[in-house]
Amino acid sequence: MLRDQIAAEFKNLQDTICQALETEDGSGKFREDLWEHHSGGGGRTRLIQDGSVIEKGGVNFSAVEGPVHPRLRAQMNLPEHEAPLFFATGVSIVMHPKNPKVPIIHMNVRYFELDNGTCWFGGGIDLTPHYVVREDATYFHRQLKQVCDAHHPAFYEKFKNWADDYFFVQHRDETRGIGGIFFDYLKPDAPDHGLSKSALFNFVLATGQAFAPLYTHFMAAHKNEPHTPEEKNWQYLRRGRYVEFNLVWDRGTKFGLETGGRTESILMSLPPQANWAYDNRPEPGTPEAETLSLLKKGINWL
Amino acid sequence: MLRDQIAAEFKNLQDTICQALETEDGSGKFREDLWEHHSGGGGRTRLIQDGSVIEKGGVNFSAVEGPVHPRLRAQMNLPEHEAPLFFATGVSIVMHPKNPKVPIIHMNVRYFELDNGTCWFGGGIDLTPHYVVREDATYFHRQLKQVCDAHHPAFYEKFKNWADDYFFVQHRDETRGIGGIFFDYLKPDAPDHGLSKSALFNFVLATGQAFAPLYTHFMAAHKNEPHTPEEKNWQYLRRGRYVEFNLVWDRGTKFGLETGGRTESILMSLPPQANWAYDNRPEPGTPEAETLSLLKKGINWL
Numbered sequence: 001m002l003r004d005q006i007a008a009e010f011k012n013l014q015d016t017i018c019q020a021l022e023t024e025d026g027s028g029k030f031r032e033d034l035w036e037h038h039s040g041g042g043g044r045t046r047l048i049q050d051g052s053v054i055e056k057g058g059v060n061f062s063a064v065e066g067p068v069h070p071r072l073r074a075q076m077n078l079p080e081h082e083a084p085l086f087f088a089t090g091v092s093i094v095m096h097p098k099n100p101k102v103p104i105i106h107m108n109v110r111y112f113e114l115d116n117g118t119c120w121f122g123g124g125i126d127l128t129p130h131y132v133v134r135e136d137a138t139y140f141h142r143q144l145k146q147v148c149d150a151h152h153p154a155f156y157e158k159f160k161n162w163a164d165d166y167f168f169v170q171h172r173d174e175t176r177g178i179g180g181i182f183f184d185y186l187k188p189d190a191p192d193h194g195l196s197k198s199a200l201f202n203f204v205l206a207t208g209q210a211f212a213p214l215y216t217h218f219m220a221a222h223k224n225e226p227h228t229p230e231e232k233n234w235q236y237l238r239r240g241r242y243v244e245f246n247l248v249w250d251r252g253t254k255f256g257l258e259t260g261g262r263t264e265s266i267l268m269s270l271p272p273q274a275n276w277a278y279d280n281r282p283e284p285g286t287p288e289a290e291t292l293s294l295l296k297k298g299i300n301w302l
Numbered sequence: 303m304l305r306d307q308i309a310a311e312f313k314n315l316q317d318t319i320c321q322a323l324e325t326e327d328g329s330g331k332f333r334e335d336l337w338e339h340h341s342g343g344g345g346r347t348r349l350i351q352d353g354s355v356i357e358k359g360g361v362n363f364s365a366v367e368g369p370v371h372p373r374l375r376a377q378m379n380l381p382e383h384e385a386p387l388f389f390a391t392g393v394s395i396v397m398h399p400k401n402p403k404v405p406i407i408h409m410n411v412r413y414f415e416l417d418n419g420t421c422w423f424g425g426g427i428d429l430t431p432h433y434v435v436r437e438d439a440t441y442f443h444r445q446l447k448q449v450c451d452a453h454h455p456a457f458y459e460k461f462k463n464w465a466d467d468y469f470f471v472q473h474r475d476e477t478r479g480i481g482g483i484f485f486d487y488l489k490p491d492a493p494d495h496g497l498s499k500s501a502l503f504n505f506v507l508a509t510g511q512a513f514a515p516l517y518t519h520f521m522a523a524h525k526n527e528p529h530t531p532e533e534k535n536w537q538y539l540r541r542g543r544y545v546e547f548n549l550v551w552d553r554g555t556k557f558g559l560e561t562g563g564r565t566e567s568i569l570m571s572l573p574p575q576a577n578w579a580y581d582n583r584p585e586p587g588t589p590e591a592e593t594l595s596l597l598k599k600g601i602n603w604l
Contacts, residue, residue, distance in 0.1 A: 033581070047580045056580070171559040171568075236575070243576075244569075247549035248559055257473040257550055266473075267546075270578040273538070274545075277574070278349045278358070279335070279566045 020212035039066025057095035058268030100235035103129035122184035128177030151203035236275035322514035341368025359397035360570030402537035405431035424486035430479030453505035538577035
């Protein structure tokens with residue numbers, strides 16, 4: 001697997017996903033922005049706004065390269081005198097629907113390599129319902145388990161727990177949603193999984209390909225459900241938590257903003273509108289309180 | 303100056319400010335929450351929502367103590383075997399007005415001491431107009447210069463530049479607003495200013511006391527100005543930037559959230575509603591574009 005092949009497959013993935021989302025949305029169309037990264041390479045940002053189902057969402061492809069940023073070098077414990085070049089490519093998605101009964105979703109697949117020969121894959125999908133529907137959560141996790149199981153028997157459990165830990169809003173003691181899978185630093189032929197580079201790529205691509213059928217399923221299932229102004233307001237408050245996670249805890253967002261990434265592409269993950277109310281606590285027994293009670297690590301949704 | 307005297311004066315300051323804001327608002331009333339900090343002490347959070355002028359704002363007093371958090375110990379270069387206790391007290395304010403012609407404001411005064419004898423003051427005031435009005439900016443900076451000059455001839459210039467550097471949204475290459483003053487680590491009898499502890503406290507208290515006359519001046523001046531839905535929308539977008547600064551760059555917010563501070567008090571600074579639009583760029587020649595052109599470091603507003 002050459003890096004250009006991987007980037008080309010990711011680019012195709014972006015196309016397929018945008019087409020599937022436009023079809024299910026019915027009226028929203030993606031606009032495209034091409035951009036260049038300050039150290040080399042660039043990206044193809046696609047944004048959809050004011051669709052029938054999607055209020056605001058982005059499907060980003062990028063393939064950038066350059067000298068490894070000092071901040072990353074420190075994280076990777078690279079010695080001072082080593083100044084390698086990196087190449088990184090990936091697809092990154094967040095969708096904020098209009099209807100509070102449709103969940104927010106996030107997907108990312110990425111590949112990273114250094115010119116010293118090291119390379120790895122990362123990525124994941126996680127779902128953030130404004131109102132948790134148990135059957136949906138089970139469906140979501142079952143599909144993800146199927147994708148994982150087709151590539152490695154240990155992946156689902158490991159990556160499900162990793163998602164619980166990663167998508168966690170520490171200062172609220174809440175998970176961002178009902179989790180999903182998250183993985184990083186998957187290196188070819190590593191002893192804990194033994195998969196070759198192309199086998200790992202197949203898994204990562206399958207993760208990306210799972211996105212469109214999964215999300216269009218939830219769009220179709222809930223887009224016509226009636227909802228009240230109070231439910232819309234709850235959606236705005238939950239989006240506030242989404243903003244808090246992305247800006248305070250998400251390592252990718254922070255890294256991008258601190259190292260001169262393209263701000264508008266990185267912050268495509270933010271909702272069109274978010275609200276904050278002081279010390280808002282839903283009444284016990286309400287669907288809102290039920291949702292909060294399910295935003296915990298370690299729930300087995302299968 | 304004993305720490306309890308300082309805390310008592312800060313508490314009075316909170317009272318005075320809340321009264322002045324309620325009077326100028328005309329209908330909004332503060333609600334009060336008392337809380338305890340996990341390691342000792344606590345706070346008195348006051349929140350105003352849905353007033354005539356103020357849409358959402360908070361005036362926080364706190365006086366907390368306990369072992370110094372490892373993260374702060376590292377920042378202060380304290381040796382591993384030293385595990386001092388700290389005491390911190392302060393007043394912290396953010397106001398989000400309804401009318402986009404009224405600016406957002408932030409004020410903070412704080413005192414910090416360790417049981418090894420070290421102590422310092424910090425704080426500042428800065429203004430974030432949704433629409434920059436040059437005369438207002440000049441008025442604001444003149445008043446702050448007066449406060450500074452009454453205590454030390456070098457303070458205004460130094461702390462004005464510090465505010466420009468601190469209240470800076472790096473990933474947008476914009477200042478948060480038109481700045482103000484910012485200072486930290488002001489230690490009694492330090493060679494660069496030579497002020498005693500009580501002289502420093504007088505300066506810090508004067509900074510706090512400048513807040514109410516300044517902000518009620520802007521409230522009164524602009525609260526009845528007409529505004530369009532487009533101007534309100536611009537306000538929501540500017541609030542989005544405020545959220546970005548507070549959650550990505552503000553050291554106090556990050557430190558509080560990462561070390562188990564009271565989340566609802568820390569995040570009182572967030573607006574009731576904020577919006578994000580992809581790659582929003584105002585037309586050249588509009589008041590919005592004019593405002594953006596003035597969100598730069600190093601402008602002399604006097």
